Amino acid sequence: MSAKSLVDEMKRGLDAPICLTWELTYACNLQCVHCLSSSGQRDERELSTDEAKKILDDLRDLQVFYINIGGGEPMVRRDFFELLEYSVANGIGVKFSTNGAFIDEEKARRLAAMDYLDIQISLDGVDAATNDAVRGEGSYDMAIRAMENLKAANFGQFKISVVVTRHNVSQLDQFKALADHYGAQLRITRLRPAGRGADTWHELHPTNAQQREIYNWLLKHGENVLTGDSFFHLNALGESLPGLNMCGAGRVVCLIDPIGDVYACPFVIHDEFKAGNVRDEGGFAKVWKQSDLFVSLREPQSAGACASCGAFDACQGGCMAAKFFTGLPLDGPDPECVGGDADEALSIISRGSEPKPSMDHSKPVTLTRKKLPVSASH
Amino acid sequence: MSVALESVLEIHPQVAVRPETFGALAYHYGNRRLIFLKHPDVVTVVQSLNSHPDVQSTLTACGVAPERWPSFVAALSSLETSEVVRERQIAS
Ligand code: SF4
Ligand code: SF4
Numbered sequence: 001m002s003a004k005s006l007v008d009e010m011k012r013g014l015d016a017p018i019c020l021t022w023e024l025t026y027a028c029n030l031q032c033v034h035c036l037s038s039s040g041q042r043d044e045r046e047l048s049t050d051e052a053k054k055i056l057d058d059l060r061d062l063q064v065f066y067i068n069i070g071g072g073e074p075m076v077r078r079d080f081f082e083l084l085e086y087s088v089a090n091g092i093g094v095k096f097s098t099n100g101a102f103i104d105e106e107k108a109r110r111l112a113a114m115d116y117l118d119i120q121i122s123l124d125g126v127d128a129a130t131n132d133a134v135r136g137e138g139s140y141d142m143a144i145r146a147m148e149n150l151k152a153a154n155f156g157q158f159k160i161s162v163v164v165t166r167h168n169v170s171q172l173d174q175f176k177a178l179a180d181h182y183g184a185q186l187r188i189t190r191l192r193p194a195g196r197g198a199d200t201w202h203e204l205h206p207t208n209a210q211q212r213e214i215y216n217w218l219l220k221h222g223e224n225v226l227t228g229d230s231f232f233h234l235n236a237l238g239e240s241l242p243g244l245n246m247c248g249a250g251r252v253v254c255l256i257d258p259i260g261d262v263y264a265c266p267f268v269i270h271d272e273f274k275a276g277n278v279r280d281e282g283g284f285a286k287v288w289k290q291s292d293l294f295v296s297l298r299e300p301q302s303a304g305a306c307a308s309c310g311a312f313d314a315c316q317g318g319c320m321a322a323k324f325f326t327g328l329p330l331d332g333p334d335p336e337c338v339g340g341d342a343d344e345a346l347s348i349i350s351r352g353s354e355p356k357p358s359m360d361h362s363k364p365v366t367l368t369r370k371k372l373p374v375s376a377s378h
Numbered sequence: 379m380s381v382a383l384e385s386v387l388e389i390h391p392q393v394a395v396r397p398e399t400f401g402a403l404a405y406h407y408g409n410r411r412l413i414f415l416k417h418p419d420v421v422t423v424v425q426s427l428n429s430h431p432d433v434q435s436t437l438t439a440c441g442v443a444p445e446r447w448p449s450f451v452a453a454l455s456s457l458e459t460s461e462v463v464r465e466r467q468i469a470s
Binding site: 014063066 | 394397403405
Protein backbone atom coordinates (compact mmCIF):
# COMPACT_ATOMS: atom_id res chain seq x y z
CA MET A 1 0.00 0.00 0.00
CA SER A 2 1.40 3.37 -0.95
CA ALA A 3 1.75 6.33 1.36
CA LYS A 4 -1.10 7.97 -0.51
CA SER A 5 -3.57 5.16 0.11
CA LEU A 6 -2.49 5.04 3.73
CA VAL A 7 -3.42 8.70 4.06
CA ASP A 8 -6.76 7.86 2.44
CA GLU A 9 -7.31 5.21 5.08
CA MET A 10 -6.48 7.68 7.83
CA LYS A 11 -8.95 10.16 6.41
CA ARG A 12 -11.67 7.58 6.82
CA GLY A 13 -10.86 7.57 10.52
CA LEU A 14 -9.32 5.04 12.86
CA ASP A 15 -10.98 2.81 15.46
CA ALA A 16 -9.27 4.93 18.10
CA PRO A 17 -7.34 8.20 17.92
CA ILE A 18 -3.57 8.12 17.58
CA CYS A 19 -3.15 11.70 18.66
CA LEU A 20 -5.45 12.34 21.58
CA THR A 21 -4.87 15.46 23.61
CA TRP A 22 -6.43 15.70 27.02
CA GLU A 23 -6.34 19.03 28.73
CA LEU A 24 -6.66 18.37 32.44
CA THR A 25 -7.47 21.88 33.60
CA TYR A 26 -8.05 25.39 32.37
CA ALA A 27 -6.06 26.70 35.32
CA CYS A 28 -2.64 28.08 34.58
CA ASN A 29 0.02 30.08 36.36
CA LEU A 30 0.87 31.81 33.09
CA GLN A 31 -1.19 33.77 30.60
CA CYS A 32 0.57 33.25 27.23
CA VAL A 33 -0.70 35.58 24.54
CA HIS A 34 -1.11 32.72 22.04
CA CYS A 35 -2.66 30.15 24.41
CA LEU A 36 -4.70 27.78 22.21
CA SER A 37 -7.23 27.12 24.99
CA SER A 38 -7.50 30.64 26.46
CA SER A 39 -6.49 29.16 29.79
CA GLY A 40 -6.07 30.94 33.10
CA GLN A 41 -8.75 30.00 35.59
CA ARG A 42 -10.02 26.64 36.65
CA ASP A 43 -13.53 25.73 35.49
CA GLU A 44 -15.74 24.46 38.31
CA ARG A 45 -17.13 21.79 35.99
CA GLU A 46 -13.74 20.13 35.54
CA LEU A 47 -13.63 16.33 35.72
CA SER A 48 -13.10 14.74 39.11
CA THR A 49 -10.34 12.22 39.78
CA ASP A 50 -12.82 9.35 39.49
CA GLU A 51 -14.22 10.65 36.24
CA ALA A 52 -10.72 11.07 34.88
CA LYS A 53 -9.87 7.49 35.80
CA LYS A 54 -13.01 6.27 34.12
CA ILE A 55 -11.83 7.97 30.91
CA LEU A 56 -8.47 6.24 31.23
CA ASP A 57 -10.30 2.91 31.56
CA ASP A 58 -12.21 3.67 28.36
CA LEU A 59 -9.03 4.65 26.54
CA ARG A 60 -7.38 1.41 27.65
CA ASP A 61 -10.33 -0.56 26.28
CA LEU A 62 -10.02 1.28 22.99
CA GLN A 63 -6.31 0.41 22.96
CA VAL A 64 -5.19 3.99 22.81
CA PHE A 65 -1.40 3.69 22.99
CA TYR A 66 -0.56 7.04 24.45
CA ILE A 67 -2.09 10.40 25.26
CA ASN A 68 -0.87 13.97 25.20
CA ILE A 69 -1.72 15.69 28.42
CA GLY A 70 -1.89 19.45 28.54
CA GLY A 71 -3.91 22.33 29.92
CA GLY A 72 -3.75 24.98 31.24
CA GLU A 73 -0.87 23.83 33.31
CA PRO A 74 -1.64 20.16 34.03
CA MET A 75 0.68 20.00 37.03
CA VAL A 76 -1.54 22.35 39.04
CA ARG A 77 -4.05 19.53 39.44
CA ARG A 78 -3.56 17.91 42.83
CA ASP A 79 -4.19 14.47 41.37
CA PHE A 80 -1.69 14.99 38.54
CA PHE A 81 0.73 12.26 39.63
CA GLU A 82 -2.12 9.95 40.57
CA LEU A 83 -3.55 10.23 37.05
CA LEU A 84 -0.13 9.80 35.43
CA GLU A 85 0.49 6.65 37.38
CA TYR A 86 -2.99 5.33 36.68
CA SER A 87 -2.55 5.91 32.97
CA VAL A 88 0.82 4.23 32.71
CA ALA A 89 -0.40 1.30 34.83
CA ASN A 90 -3.23 0.95 32.31
CA GLY A 91 -0.73 0.62 29.45
CA ILE A 92 -1.33 4.14 28.17
CA GLY A 93 1.90 6.08 27.70
CA VAL A 94 1.82 9.76 28.59
CA LYS A 95 3.41 12.77 27.06
CA PHE A 96 2.62 15.93 28.94
CA SER A 97 3.19 19.57 28.13
CA THR A 98 4.17 21.95 30.87
CA ASN A 99 5.63 25.37 31.37
CA GLY A 100 7.93 23.80 33.93
CA ALA A 101 6.92 25.95 36.89
CA PHE A 102 6.31 22.96 39.14
CA ILE A 103 9.24 20.76 38.17
CA ASP A 104 11.44 21.29 41.19
CA GLU A 105 14.26 18.90 42.14
CA GLU A 106 11.99 16.52 43.99
CA LYS A 107 9.34 16.35 41.22
CA ALA A 108 12.07 15.91 38.61
CA ARG A 109 13.34 12.85 40.46
CA ARG A 110 9.82 11.50 40.79
CA LEU A 111 9.22 11.95 37.05
CA ALA A 112 12.58 10.41 36.19
CA ALA A 113 11.61 7.27 38.09
CA MET A 114 8.54 6.66 35.89
CA ASP A 115 8.40 4.65 32.67
CA TYR A 116 6.54 5.48 29.47
CA LEU A 117 6.55 9.14 30.23
CA ASP A 118 7.55 12.00 27.97
CA ILE A 119 7.77 15.61 29.03
CA GLN A 120 7.47 18.57 26.79
CA ILE A 121 8.68 21.90 28.13
CA SER A 122 7.23 24.89 26.32
CA LEU A 123 9.72 27.55 25.31
CA ASP A 124 9.16 30.21 22.67
CA GLY A 125 12.49 32.01 22.65
CA VAL A 126 16.15 31.18 23.28
CA ASP A 127 16.44 34.27 25.43
CA ALA A 128 14.21 35.70 28.13
CA ALA A 129 13.25 38.76 26.09
CA THR A 130 11.89 36.80 23.13
CA ASN A 131 10.25 34.11 25.24
CA ASP A 132 8.74 36.29 27.94
CA ALA A 133 7.17 38.68 25.43
CA VAL A 134 4.85 35.82 24.49
CA ARG A 135 4.76 33.59 27.56
CA GLY A 136 5.02 36.18 30.31
CA GLU A 137 7.58 37.59 32.69
CA GLY A 138 9.74 34.97 34.39
CA SER A 139 8.58 32.11 32.17
CA TYR A 140 11.97 31.68 30.50
CA ASP A 141 13.75 31.17 33.83
CA MET A 142 10.98 28.82 34.86
CA ALA A 143 11.47 26.60 31.82
CA ILE A 144 15.26 26.60 32.09
CA ARG A 145 15.10 25.67 35.78
CA ALA A 146 12.81 22.74 34.94
CA MET A 147 15.22 21.55 32.26
CA GLU A 148 18.17 21.80 34.64
CA ASN A 149 16.27 19.80 37.22
CA LEU A 150 15.29 17.12 34.71
CA LYS A 151 18.85 16.88 33.53
CA ALA A 152 20.19 16.63 37.07
CA ALA A 153 17.65 13.89 37.83
CA ASN A 154 18.75 11.96 34.71
CA PHE A 155 15.26 12.02 33.26
CA GLY A 156 16.70 11.24 29.84
CA GLN A 157 15.43 12.72 26.63
CA PHE A 158 12.68 15.24 27.29
CA LYS A 159 11.34 17.57 24.62
CA ILE A 160 11.60 21.29 24.15
CA SER A 161 8.45 22.49 22.44
CA VAL A 162 8.51 25.70 20.44
CA VAL A 163 5.64 27.48 18.75
CA VAL A 164 7.19 29.17 15.75
CA THR A 165 6.43 32.89 15.52
CA ARG A 166 7.69 35.84 13.57
CA HIS A 167 10.06 36.60 16.44
CA ASN A 168 11.77 33.26 16.88
CA VAL A 169 12.11 31.91 13.33
CA SER A 170 15.64 33.28 13.27
CA GLN A 171 16.46 31.27 16.41
CA LEU A 172 15.80 27.79 15.04
CA ASP A 173 19.50 26.85 15.01
CA GLN A 174 19.90 28.13 18.56
CA PHE A 175 16.87 26.15 19.72
CA LYS A 176 18.47 23.05 18.24
CA ALA A 177 21.73 23.81 20.05
CA LEU A 178 19.86 24.35 23.31
CA ALA A 179 18.07 21.02 22.91
CA ASP A 180 21.39 19.30 22.17
CA HIS A 181 22.90 20.89 25.26
CA TYR A 182 20.22 19.29 27.44
CA GLY A 183 20.22 16.00 25.57
CA ALA A 184 16.64 16.92 24.66
CA GLN A 185 14.68 16.61 21.45
CA LEU A 186 13.47 19.73 19.71
CA ARG A 187 9.83 19.98 18.68
CA ILE A 188 8.61 22.93 16.67
CA THR A 189 4.98 23.50 15.80
CA ARG A 190 2.91 25.88 13.83
CA LEU A 191 1.18 28.85 15.46
CA ARG A 192 -2.57 28.63 14.90
CA PRO A 193 -5.09 31.37 15.52
CA ALA A 194 -6.81 29.39 18.28
CA GLY A 195 -7.83 30.59 21.75
CA ARG A 196 -6.04 33.80 22.67
CA GLY A 197 -3.86 33.04 19.65
CA ALA A 198 -6.76 34.22 17.52
CA ASP A 199 -6.20 37.73 18.85
CA THR A 200 -2.44 37.72 18.37
CA TRP A 201 -2.05 35.62 15.26
CA HIS A 202 -1.96 38.52 12.84
CA GLU A 203 1.07 40.03 14.60
CA LEU A 204 2.81 36.79 15.50
CA HIS A 205 2.49 34.43 12.57
CA PRO A 206 5.57 34.03 10.37
CA THR A 207 5.79 36.17 7.24
CA ASN A 208 5.72 34.53 3.85
CA ALA A 209 9.51 34.78 3.56
CA GLN A 210 9.87 33.24 7.00
CA GLN A 211 7.63 30.35 6.01
CA ARG A 212 10.12 29.48 3.31
CA GLU A 213 12.89 29.71 5.91
CA ILE A 214 11.02 27.25 8.15
CA TYR A 215 10.47 24.91 5.21
CA ASN A 216 14.13 24.93 4.20
CA TRP A 217 15.22 24.48 7.78
CA LEU A 218 12.91 21.49 8.20
CA LEU A 219 14.12 19.90 4.98
CA LYS A 220 17.63 20.08 6.40
CA HIS A 221 16.88 19.02 10.00
CA GLY A 222 13.47 17.36 9.70
CA GLU A 223 14.58 13.85 10.60
CA ASN A 224 15.80 14.93 14.03
CA VAL A 225 13.17 17.50 14.84
CA LEU A 226 9.57 16.75 15.75
CA THR A 227 6.78 18.87 14.28
CA GLY A 228 3.56 17.09 15.16
CA ASP A 229 3.28 17.06 11.35
CA SER A 230 1.95 20.58 11.72
CA PHE A 231 3.68 22.27 8.78
CA PHE A 232 2.18 20.26 5.94
CA HIS A 233 0.78 23.41 4.30
CA LEU A 234 4.43 24.17 3.45
CA ASN A 235 4.60 21.09 1.24
CA ALA A 236 3.22 23.28 -1.50
CA LEU A 237 6.74 24.73 -1.74
CA GLY A 238 8.15 21.51 -3.18
CA GLU A 239 9.39 18.26 -1.73
CA SER A 240 7.12 17.00 1.07
CA LEU A 241 8.25 17.23 4.67
CA PRO A 242 8.40 13.96 6.63
CA GLY A 243 5.22 12.91 8.43
CA LEU A 244 1.57 12.23 7.93
CA ASN A 245 0.52 15.08 5.70
CA MET A 246 -3.15 15.66 6.32
CA CYS A 247 -5.53 17.32 8.72
CA GLY A 248 -6.27 14.64 11.27
CA ALA A 249 -9.12 16.42 13.06
CA GLY A 250 -11.78 13.92 14.13
CA ARG A 251 -10.08 11.21 12.04
CA VAL A 252 -6.91 10.43 13.99
CA VAL A 253 -6.80 13.51 16.23
CA CYS A 254 -9.10 14.83 18.95
CA LEU A 255 -9.24 16.80 22.15
CA ILE A 256 -10.87 16.07 25.48
CA ASP A 257 -11.11 19.38 27.31
CA PRO A 258 -11.07 19.82 31.11
CA ILE A 259 -14.86 19.63 31.43
CA GLY A 260 -15.06 16.52 29.25
CA ASP A 261 -16.12 18.11 25.99
CA VAL A 262 -14.68 16.33 22.97
CA TYR A 263 -13.50 18.50 20.08
CA ALA A 264 -12.15 17.52 16.67
CA CYS A 265 -8.72 18.89 17.54
CA PRO A 266 -7.05 20.96 20.28
CA PHE A 267 -7.09 24.02 18.05
CA VAL A 268 -10.84 24.17 17.44
CA ILE A 269 -12.46 24.87 20.80
CA HIS A 270 -15.69 26.10 19.26
CA ASP A 271 -19.23 24.69 19.36
CA GLU A 272 -19.07 23.95 15.66
CA PHE A 273 -16.34 21.36 16.28
CA LYS A 274 -17.68 19.90 19.51
CA ALA A 275 -18.61 16.26 19.03
CA GLY A 276 -20.00 15.45 22.48
CA ASN A 277 -18.99 15.01 26.10
CA VAL A 278 -17.35 12.08 27.88
CA ARG A 279 -20.06 12.35 30.55
CA ASP A 280 -22.72 11.47 27.95
CA GLU A 281 -24.03 7.94 27.85
CA GLY A 282 -21.56 5.72 25.99
CA GLY A 283 -18.65 7.87 27.06
CA PHE A 284 -15.69 8.78 24.90
CA ALA A 285 -15.87 5.65 22.74
CA LYS A 286 -19.35 6.53 21.50
CA VAL A 287 -18.37 10.11 20.73
CA TRP A 288 -15.29 8.95 18.83
CA LYS A 289 -17.07 6.28 16.84
CA GLN A 290 -20.54 7.68 16.30
CA SER A 291 -20.80 11.42 16.77
CA ASP A 292 -22.31 13.18 13.77
CA LEU A 293 -19.40 15.59 13.59
CA PHE A 294 -16.68 12.95 13.49
CA VAL A 295 -18.60 10.77 11.07
CA SER A 296 -18.99 13.72 8.71
CA LEU A 297 -15.31 14.69 8.99
CA ARG A 298 -14.43 11.18 7.85
CA GLU A 299 -16.37 11.58 4.65
CA PRO A 300 -14.58 12.89 1.54
CA GLN A 301 -14.09 16.64 1.87
CA SER A 302 -14.42 19.16 -0.90
CA ALA A 303 -11.24 20.95 -1.99
CA GLY A 304 -13.25 24.03 -2.92
CA ALA A 305 -11.13 26.84 -4.23
CA CYS A 306 -7.99 24.71 -3.78
CA ALA A 307 -9.22 22.13 -6.30
CA SER A 308 -7.57 23.92 -9.21
CA CYS A 309 -4.25 24.31 -7.39
CA GLY A 310 -1.42 22.06 -8.53
CA ALA A 311 -0.13 21.83 -4.99
CA PHE A 312 -3.34 20.49 -3.45
CA ASP A 313 -2.15 16.89 -3.18
CA ALA A 314 0.88 18.00 -1.19
CA CYS A 315 -0.70 20.73 0.90
CA GLN A 316 -4.29 19.48 1.29
CA GLY A 317 -5.50 23.04 1.61
CA GLY A 318 -3.83 23.36 5.02
CA CYS A 319 -5.29 23.58 8.50
CA MET A 320 -9.03 23.67 9.21
CA ALA A 321 -8.54 25.53 12.50
CA ALA A 322 -6.41 28.22 10.90
CA LYS A 323 -9.07 28.83 8.27
CA PHE A 324 -11.95 28.79 10.70
CA PHE A 325 -10.60 31.29 13.20
CA THR A 326 -9.41 33.68 10.52
CA GLY A 327 -12.89 33.67 9.04
CA LEU A 328 -11.96 31.83 5.84
CA PRO A 329 -14.08 29.13 4.19
CA LEU A 330 -13.07 25.63 5.28
CA ASP A 331 -12.91 24.34 1.74
CA GLY A 332 -10.49 26.96 0.49
CA PRO A 333 -6.86 27.92 1.00
CA ASP A 334 -5.12 28.15 4.36
CA PRO A 335 -4.50 31.71 5.61
CA GLU A 336 -0.79 30.96 5.24
CA CYS A 337 -1.17 29.46 1.75
CA VAL A 338 2.35 29.77 0.37
CA GLY A 339 0.92 30.59 -3.03
CA GLY A 340 -0.74 33.65 -1.50
CA ASP A 341 -4.16 32.39 -2.55
CA ALA A 342 -5.82 33.39 0.71
CA ASP A 343 -4.36 36.89 0.82
CA GLU A 344 -7.19 38.64 -0.92
CA ALA A 345 -9.93 36.91 1.05
CA LEU A 346 -8.06 37.59 4.29
CA SER A 347 -7.60 41.24 3.48
CA ILE A 348 -11.32 41.88 3.13
CA ILE A 349 -12.43 40.06 6.30
CA SER A 350 -13.10 42.67 8.97
CA ARG A 351 -10.90 42.09 11.97
CA GLY A 352 -13.12 41.17 14.89
CA SER A 353 -15.78 39.54 12.75
CA GLU A 354 -14.09 36.12 12.80
CA PRO A 355 -15.64 33.30 14.87
CA LYS A 356 -14.68 33.55 18.54
CA PRO A 357 -13.65 30.52 20.63
CA SER A 358 -16.62 29.28 22.69
CA MET A 359 -14.68 29.19 25.93
CA ASP A 360 -12.51 31.77 27.58
CA HIS A 361 -10.86 31.07 30.91
CA SER A 362 -8.44 33.97 30.77
CA LYS A 363 -7.82 35.65 34.08
CA PRO A 364 -9.97 38.76 34.46
CA VAL A 365 -7.04 41.08 35.14
CA THR A 366 -6.11 42.91 31.98
CA LEU A 367 -2.47 42.21 31.53
CA THR A 368 -0.42 45.08 30.29
CA ARG A 369 0.98 43.47 27.20
CA LYS A 370 4.59 44.21 26.72
CA LYS A 371 5.52 45.46 23.31
CA LEU A 372 6.75 42.60 21.18
CA PRO A 373 10.36 42.79 20.07
CA VAL A 374 10.75 44.17 16.57
CA SER A 375 11.55 41.36 14.21
CA ALA A 376 14.81 41.51 12.28
CA SER A 377 13.03 40.92 9.00
CA HIS A 378 11.18 44.19 9.11
CA MET B 379 20.44 -9.57 11.78
CA SER B 380 18.47 -9.88 8.60
CA VAL B 381 15.36 -11.99 8.53
CA ALA B 382 15.28 -15.32 6.70
CA LEU B 383 12.82 -18.21 6.57
CA GLU B 384 14.79 -19.94 9.34
CA SER B 385 14.74 -16.91 11.64
CA VAL B 386 13.22 -17.37 15.06
CA LEU B 387 11.26 -14.22 15.83
CA GLU B 388 8.84 -12.83 18.36
CA ILE B 389 6.78 -9.67 18.74
CA HIS B 390 8.85 -7.20 20.69
CA PRO B 391 7.51 -7.34 24.25
CA GLN B 392 7.19 -3.54 24.33
CA VAL B 393 4.98 -3.48 21.25
CA ALA B 394 1.18 -3.32 21.24
CA VAL B 395 -0.77 -4.14 18.08
CA ARG B 396 -4.22 -2.70 17.42
CA PRO B 397 -6.25 -3.96 14.45
CA GLU B 398 -7.55 -1.38 11.96
CA THR B 399 -9.44 -1.80 8.69
CA PHE B 400 -6.27 -1.45 6.61
CA GLY B 401 -4.26 -3.86 8.76
CA ALA B 402 -3.05 -2.71 12.15
CA LEU B 403 -1.19 -0.07 14.07
CA ALA B 404 1.76 -1.12 16.15
CA TYR B 405 3.10 1.07 18.91
CA HIS B 406 6.49 0.63 20.51
CA TYR B 407 6.37 1.88 24.09
CA GLY B 408 10.16 1.97 24.28
CA ASN B 409 11.06 4.11 21.27
CA ARG B 410 7.55 5.65 21.03
CA ARG B 411 7.27 4.84 17.38
CA LEU B 412 4.01 4.20 15.62
CA ILE B 413 4.20 1.72 12.77
CA PHE B 414 1.55 0.97 10.19
CA LEU B 415 1.10 -2.70 9.32
CA LYS B 416 -0.47 -2.28 5.96
CA HIS B 417 -1.84 -5.70 5.20
CA PRO B 418 -4.13 -7.95 7.26
CA ASP B 419 -2.03 -11.03 6.35
CA VAL B 420 1.11 -9.36 7.71
CA VAL B 421 -0.78 -8.65 10.92
CA THR B 422 -1.83 -12.30 11.23
CA VAL B 423 1.74 -13.45 10.64
CA VAL B 424 3.21 -11.02 13.15
CA GLN B 425 0.68 -12.05 15.76
CA SER B 426 1.40 -15.74 15.19
CA LEU B 427 5.19 -15.55 15.33
CA ASN B 428 5.38 -16.40 19.01
CA SER B 429 3.44 -19.64 18.57
CA HIS B 430 5.61 -21.25 15.89
CA PRO B 431 9.24 -22.36 15.77
CA ASP B 432 10.38 -20.11 12.92
CA VAL B 433 9.28 -17.80 10.12
CA GLN B 434 8.65 -20.52 7.58
CA SER B 435 6.41 -22.55 9.87
CA THR B 436 4.53 -19.40 10.82
CA LEU B 437 3.91 -18.57 7.17
CA THR B 438 2.74 -22.11 6.50
CA ALA B 439 0.44 -22.09 9.52
CA CYS B 440 -1.05 -18.77 8.42
CA GLY B 441 -1.77 -20.18 4.98
CA VAL B 442 0.58 -17.86 3.10
CA ALA B 443 1.40 -19.38 -0.31
CA PRO B 444 5.15 -20.07 -0.85
CA GLU B 445 5.38 -17.61 -3.80
CA ARG B 446 4.55 -14.80 -1.38
CA TRP B 447 7.20 -15.80 1.14
CA PRO B 448 9.95 -13.51 -0.18
CA SER B 449 7.77 -10.41 0.23
CA PHE B 450 6.78 -11.51 3.73
CA VAL B 451 10.42 -12.02 4.63
CA ALA B 452 11.12 -8.50 3.37
CA ALA B 453 8.18 -7.10 5.36
CA LEU B 454 9.41 -8.85 8.50
CA SER B 455 12.92 -7.50 7.92
CA SER B 456 11.68 -3.95 7.92
CA LEU B 457 9.61 -4.68 11.03
CA GLU B 458 12.73 -6.04 12.65
CA THR B 459 14.56 -2.81 11.85
CA SER B 460 11.80 -0.78 13.49
CA GLU B 461 11.82 -3.22 16.44
CA VAL B 462 8.25 -4.40 16.08
CA VAL B 463 9.62 -7.94 15.97
CA ARG B 464 12.96 -9.21 17.21
CA GLU B 465 14.99 -12.38 17.52
CA ARG B 466 13.24 -14.55 20.07
CA GLN B 467 14.85 -14.38 23.49
CA ILE B 468 14.84 -17.41 25.70
CA ALA B 469 12.63 -16.55 28.65
CA SER B 470 14.86 -15.84 31.62
S1 SF4 C 1 -4.29 27.12 -3.01
FE1 SF4 C 1 -4.86 25.59 -1.44
S2 SF4 C 1 -3.83 23.70 -2.08
FE2 SF4 C 1 -2.86 25.40 -3.20
S3 SF4 C 1 -1.08 25.95 -1.98
FE3 SF4 C 1 -2.78 27.28 -1.36
S4 SF4 C 1 -3.72 26.26 0.38
FE4 SF4 C 1 -2.44 24.75 -0.64
S1 SF4 D 1 -7.48 21.52 12.23
FE1 SF4 D 1 -5.33 22.11 11.92
S2 SF4 D 1 -4.35 21.67 13.86
FE2 SF4 D 1 -6.29 20.57 13.86
S3 SF4 D 1 -5.81 18.52 13.05
FE3 SF4 D 1 -6.44 19.79 11.32
S4 SF4 D 1 -4.53 20.60 10.49
FE4 SF4 D 1 -4.09 19.88 12.56
